[in-house]
Amino acid sequence: MEHETSSLAMRSRVESVAMRDRGSWTHSLRRGEFVLALAAIVAVWQMVSVSVNNKTLVPPPLLVLDAWIGLWAAELPGDILASLVHLGVGYGLGIAAGLALALLAARFLLFEAIIDPMVEILRPISAIAWIPIAILMFGIGRGVPIFLIFYAAIFPVFINTLAGIKQVDPHLLQAAQMLGASRRMIVTHVVMPAALPLILAGARLSLGVAWMAMVAGELTGADSGLGWRIFWYQEFFAMDKVMAVILTIGILGYILDTLLRWLQARITRWSQDGSEAGR
Amino acid sequence: MTDAQRRWLPLPFFATVLVLWEFAVRQSGQLALYPYPSGVLRAAIRTIGDGSLLAATSGSLYRVLLGFSIAGLLGIPLGVLMGSLQPVNRAMSPIIDSLRSIAPIAWIPMALLWLGIRGNAALFIVTYAAFFPFVVNTIQAVRLVDRNLVNAARALGASRALIARTVILPGSLPVILTGARISLAFAWGAIIAAELAMGIKVSAGGSGAVGLGQLMVSTLYIRRDVNALVLYMIVVGIISFMIDLLMRRLQRNLTPWR
Numbered sequence A: 001m002e003h004e005t006s007s008l009a010m011r012s013r014v015e016s017v018a019m020r021d022r023g024s025w026t027h028s029l030r031r032g033e034f035v036l037a038l039a040a041i042v043a044v045w046q047m048v049s050v051s052v053n054n055k056t057l058v059p060p061p062l063l064v065l066d067a068w069i070g071l072w073a074a075e076l077p078g079d080i081l082a083s084l085v086h087l088g089v090g091y092g093l094g095i096a097a098g099l100a101l102a103l104l105a106a107r108f109l110l111f112e113a114i115i116d117p118m119v120e121i122l123r124p125i126s127a128i129a130w131i132p133i134a135i136l137m138f139g140i141g142r143g144v145p146i147f148l149i150f151y152a153a154i155f156p157v158f159i160n161t162l163a164g165i166k167q168v169d170p171h172l173l174q175a176a177q178m179l180g181a182s183r184r185m186i187v188t189h190v191v192m193p194a195a196l197p198l199i200l201a202g203a204r205l206s207l208g209v210a211w212m213a214m215v216a217g218e219l220t221g222a223d224s225g226l227g228w229r230i231f232w233y234q235e236f237f238a239m240d241k242v243m244a245v246i247l248t249i250g251i252l253g254y255i256l257d258t259l260l261r262w263l264q265a266r267i268t269r270w271s272q273d274g275s276e277a278g279r
Numbered sequence B: 001m002t003d004a005q006r007r008w009l010p011l012p013f014f015a016t017v018l019v020l021w022e023f024a025v026r027q028s029g030q031l032a033l034y035p036y037p038s039g040v041l042r043a044a045i046r047t048i049g050d051g052s053l054l055a056a057t058s059g060s061l062y063r064v065l066l067g068f069s070i071a072g073l074l075g076i077p078l079g080v081l082m083g084s085l086q087p088v089n090r091a092m093s094p095i096i097d098s099l100r101s102i103a104p105i106a107w108i109p110m111a112l113l114w115l116g117i118r119g120n121a122a123l124f125i126v127t128y129a130a131f132f133p134f135v136v137n138t139i140q141a142v143r144l145v146d147r148n149l150v151n152a153a154r155a156l157g158a159s160r161a162l163i164a165r166t167v168i169l170p171g172s173l174p175v176i177l178t179g180a181r182i183s184l185a186f187a188w189g190a191i192i193a194a195e196l197a198m199g200i201k202v203s204a205g206g207s208g209a210v211g212l213g214q215l216m217v218s219t220l221y222i223r224r225d226v227n228a229l230v231l232y233m234i235v236v237g238i239i240s241f242m243i244d245l246l247m248r249r250l251q252r253n254l255t256p257w258r
Helices: A002-052 A061-072 A076-107 A109-122 A127-138 A143-166 A170-178 A183-221 A226-235 A239-267 A272-277 B003-008 B010-028 B037-049 B052-084 B086-100 B104-115 B120-144 B147-155 B160-201 B212-223 B226-254
Strands: none
Touching: A002 A061, A002 B086, A061 A076, A061 A239, A076 A109, A076 A143, A076 A183, A076 A226, A076 A239, A109 A143, A109 B010, A127 A143, A127 A183, A127 B160, A127 B212, A127 B226, A143 A183, A170 A183, A183 A226, A183 A239, A183 B104, A183 B160, A226 A239, A226 B104, A239 B086, A239 B104, B003 B010, B010 B037, B037 B052, B037 B226, B052 B086, B052 B120, B052 B160, B052 B212, B052 B226, B086 B120, B104 B120, B104 B160, B120 B160, B147 B160, B160 B212, B160 B226, B212 B226
């Protein structure tokens, strides 16, 4: 038994070494497989659109690509900018509010006793359920998506920050205290760095839900942005443009998530926790 | 502060907030403009009494469960394939990742075109939303299965099918169930979004299938009843809460060894 497990462990070590050696060309292989799969999907799409033979119902890939390139010279940059403004304002406010509330909750027990059940009550009510009320409160315009993004972004950051602060090793706090660090210094130099990996993981979760809230808010209650533009084109039955905007939403969402993942890996390079939470 | 104090402290706080809220709205004299607690309660009694709340909620829930089941039937096999075969994973994962980044309700115009307004468009959105958590978690689940157990079973002469049924399935079930829980939560969020967007953007004169989202839209634009809107919001929240609770309990009961 002993022998068997050790030989298994050895074999797995050997395997991992072999994997690492292959690493240089697995990368190009991976890219090749992806291109193949992408080609397959485009081919199926093309086949479906040929067999349906209706440019409105299933716009062929080349038509969508053409529309997409055309849109870059027309409305698309403005729409992306409008969406990013919604996201920037709402997400920024949401992250700031989530952080501030979590810090207050960590500092004052009374505050935590009140805010914690409030969060538990509000959290199941998704941002989307607020859409009608948001339309009533702000009218059709920038207010609706910004509010929805703000609301969606608060919870993951709040919960993760509070959890992150609570799991800080008390020995570290005591050591800092004993060495004469001020309260402020302890917060900035001990608590925040220790909680950072979880906070960043929360920020990434927030971005995901904020992105969905943005699209939903713009679709239903805005007069600008990518989500709004989808229905704008639909009114003209310009389905190639609708598809182009949908794909843009996907690509942008992917880029934003990759950006945050990269940031997370960079800032908390020292932390096992941070790199794990990133997956 | 003791634990008991902590638990009971919020109650008087929330009670005070509710009373003050009611008082403030009554004082302002704008009862039609702002929601207030007793009005929400009255709306609850009325909509439960005439059955409209129950009908809309069950309509939405029915589509959520249907979409959730379809997503599971498609997503779990794909996840198993991607988790166990490296080439499939490498080829598919960028595609899954980029499709996943598209907010489900962005597909509404296409879904309306392909499937029509009679509930099927919303069903497509729900299925789309629920599909990805299934795939991602199943991949993870299959990867987490202990290789040694698989090797042991193989050494003892078990066939591939037997290994899949008796080793891989129980080993991956906990994480797959986590995926199912997330999927169902996503599906519930997506149905409300889809119904709201369809209700707001497609003025089909109420010919569409009726769900909670459409009920919200007609309450917003036709009846202008803020109290009912708040009530529907609370219902959405309660159902999300129940979904989470039920799925967690199911997870505990199905995988007691975890």
